[in-house]
Amino acid sequence: MFVIKYDLEINTVNKLAVVITTPPYSNLSVTALDYIETALKAGVELVGVFFYQDGVMHANASIQIASDEFQAISHWQRLHQAYKLPLHLCITAAEKRGISDENPLNIHSIFTISGLGELVELSSVADRMVQF
Amino acid sequence: MANTSLKTLAILNAKAPYASSAGKDALDIAMIFGSFEQAVSLFFQGDGVWQLIQGQDGSIISVKDYLKTFAAFEFYDIEDIYVCQASLEARNLPVKFHIEEVQVLNPQAFAQKLTSHQAILRF
Numbered sequence: 544m545f546v547i548k549y550d551l552e553i554n555t556v557n558k559l560a561v562v563i564t565t566p567p568y569s570n571l572s573v574t575a576l577d578y579i580e581t582a583l584k585a586g587v588e589l590v591g592v593f594f595y596q597d598g599v600m601h602a603n604a605s606i607q608i609a610s611d612e613f614q615a616i617s618h619w620q621r622l623h624q625a626y627k628l629p630l631h632l633c634i635t636a637a638e639k640r641g642i643s644d645e646n647p648l649n650i651h652s653i654f655t656i657s658g659l660g661e662l663v664e665l666s667s668v669a670d671r672m673v674q675f
Numbered sequence: 676m677a678n679t680s681l682k683t684l685a686i687l688n689a690k691a692p693y694a695s696s697a698g699k700d701a702l703d704i705a706m707i708f709g710s711f712e713q714a715v716s717l718f719f720q721g722d723g724v725w726q727l728i729q730g731q732d733g734s735i736i737s738v739k740d741y742l743k744t745f746a747a748f749e750f751y752d753i754e755d756i757y758v759c760q761a762s763l764e765a766r767n768l769p770v771k772f773h774i775e776e777v778q779v780l781n782p783q784a785f786a787q788k789l790t791s792h793q794a795i796l797r798f
Contacts, residue, residue, distance in 0.1 A: 562796060596700050596798075636700070659707040666684060667713065672794040 558588045560669035562662070563598035567615040568608060572601070575675035576618045583626050591629040591665045593657070599637040602630075602654040616651060623653040631657035631665070683714040685792035688723035692742060693733050698726050699741040701798035706744070709751030716755035717748075718789055724762045727772040745774045759785045 559582050565571040583589055594601055601615060608614060622628045632654040634644060642649055644656050666672050686705055690697040701717075708715040719727055726742060733740040748756070756777045763770065763779070770779055780788060789795065 564798075595704075596697075635703075659704060660711070662704065663708055663711045663713055666708075666794060670793075672684075672796075674796050 556582070556587050556671045558590050558669045558671070560590050560665040560672045561592045562672060562674040563592060563594045563601065564596040565675060566597040566600040567606060568600075568612075569597075570613075571675045572615040573613055576615065576622070578673065578675070579628070580618075580622060583622065583628070589626070589628055590668045591631055591661070593631045593633065593662050593665055594654070595633045595636055595659075595662070597640070599632055599640055599642055602632045602637060602650050603640070603642045604649055604651050620651070620653055630654045631661045633662075634658060683716065683792045683794075684708055685716045685718055685789055685795045687718045687720060687789065687795055687797040688726055689719075689721040689797060691722040691725040692731065693736060693738045697798040698723075699739070701796070702741055702744060704796065705753055706747075706751055709748075709753050712752070714755075715753055716757065716788075716792060717753065718757050718759075718785070720759040720762050720785065722762075722766075724758055724766065724768060727758055727774065727777060728768060729771055729773045731773075742773065748774060749776070757785060757788055 561575065561579055563572075563575055579589060579592065600606060601619060606616075619630060623630060630653055632642075632650065634656050635658065637643070637650070644650060650656075686701050688698060688701050692698045705715050705717060731742060733742065748754070754776055756774070757780050758772075758777055759782060760779050761782045
């Protein structure tokens with residue numbers, strides 16, 4: 544289902560960081576995952592994905608999206624397993640939305656508990672940062 | 676290819692201060708970049724220009740008055756603050772802000788300055 548659309552752009556990028564600020568029920572999730580997978584397939588080093596604002600909802604293990612709609616989480620899991628893609632969760636933004644690491648079952652295990660300091664780290668390593 | 680890691684971050688604020696937490700979320704990023712001594716510039720455009728207007732007090736409507744924290748920008752070495760002139764004019768707002776060091780730019784100069792940054796986050 545993923546189509547290569549961005550090869551022209553990512554050929555100039557060595558290290559890419561992605562910031563997700565929209566929730567899994569946003570159609571931007573499809574674009575973000577499409578962009579990330581295309582970059583990974585093109586051999587771009589994806590230094591990490593940072594989840595902020597409503598983007599933290601991607602990590603919420605209690606979210607259930609109707610089975611005939613886009614399942615962002617299954618794609619994050621697939622990319623995380625295939626490419627060891629680092630998925631950083633801003634825990635302050637997550638806790639504000641009822642997603643706490645006090646209950647590990649609350650958060651999908653593919654996510655790493657992080658803070659905004661990690662965003663600074665990602666941006667200092669990456670030569671391009673893209674937000675969805 | 677040489678590694679050209681990101682050197683400067685631009686944060687583009689395009690939402691009014693109190694209806695959503697976007698402004699506060701952007702501020703938190705600016706402060707953390709500042710405290711890690713990473714260059715960060717702030718841009719205010721569209722309804723985002725309201726975040727700079729004097730005489731507001733979020734506490735009246737029970738919203739944390741995060742705009743007060745803007746006064747600490749100097750302490751965090753955040754000195755590059757730009758506001759879109761056309762956005763101010765469209766809202767009939769005066770060129771009077773609750774912080775100093777704000778530069779008013781026409782849309783062309785604003786866009787030019789914004790795109791001179793290696794990364795842009797928008798809120």
